[in-house]
Amino acid sequence: MRIAKRLFISFILLLLIASNIETRVRCLIQMKNYEGNGAYIIVSLLDEKKEYVKTLQIIGEDPEWYNEIDSWWSFFGKAKRKVDGITGATLSAGQRRVITFTINDMPENYYIRFETAVEENLYYESEVDVAINEVAKKQEYEGTGYIRYLKFIVQ
Numbered sequence: 001m002r003i004a005k006r007l008f009i010s011f012i013l014l015l016l017i018a019s020n021i022e023t024r025v026r027c028l029i030q031m032k033n034y035e036g037n038g039a040y041i042i043v044s045l046l047d048e049k050k051e052y053v054k055t056l057q058i059i060g061e062d063p064e065w066y067n068e069i070d071s072w073w074s075f076f077g078k079a080k081r082k083v084d085g086i087t088g089a090t091l092s093a094g095q096r097r098v099i100t101f102t103i104n105d106m107p108e109n110y111y112i113r114f115e116t117a118v119e120e121n122l123y124y125e126s127e128v129d130v131a132i133n134e135v136a137k138k139q140e141y142e143g144t145g146y147i148r149y150l151k152f153i154v155q
Contacts, residue, residue: 022102022103022104023103023155024100024102025101025153026098026153027098027099027100027101028096028098028150028151028153029097029099030096030148030149030150030151031091031092031093031094031096031148032143032145032146032148034093034118034121034146035093035121036118036120037090037118037119038095039059039090039091039146039147040059040060040090040117041057041090041091041114041116042055042059042072042113043057043058043059043101043114044075045103045112046110046113047107048107048109048110050111050113055072056101057101059097061089065117065119068119068123069123070123070125091146103132103135107132108131108132108133109131109132109133110132111129111132113127113129114143115127116143116147122145124144124146127143127145127146127147130150135154136152136154138151
């Protein structure tokens with residue numbers, strides 16, 4: 001029964017993506033307990049070659065520090081793109097936040113990347129990369145740096 005339910009959810013997500021219908025995705029971000037300041041988190045859409053397509057969300061509202069997020073900044077900053085999804089203050093150790101973004105008209109071989117940086121600490125270019133076709137699955141995705149885990153809900 002569980003396999004049938006997972007296949008059904010994946011099928012529905014693929015139908016929504018293939019039919020140009022905007023799909024709202026909610027994501028719970030749970031941070032690890034770590035030493036240091038709040039983390040800046042960039043959520044981006046990547047193509048099948050893992051090259052940047054679009055910025056979906058920025059957590060951390062002080063643009064002075066955006067250039068510290070090296071890979072994303074080389075895509076975003078040089079072209080001075082506009083972003084609607086700046087969602088307030090950084091996330092500190094142990095905190096959690098639910099963010100919402102919209103995906104539409106994307107091949108299933110695209111990715112959602114979570115990139116993190118903490119002032120005077122390490123930068124994680126690929127903290128978490130999740131394939132679009134995996135987003136509908138009800139599972140946790142572990143981070144490699146400041147993020148403990150992510151959970152997605154497709155609406």
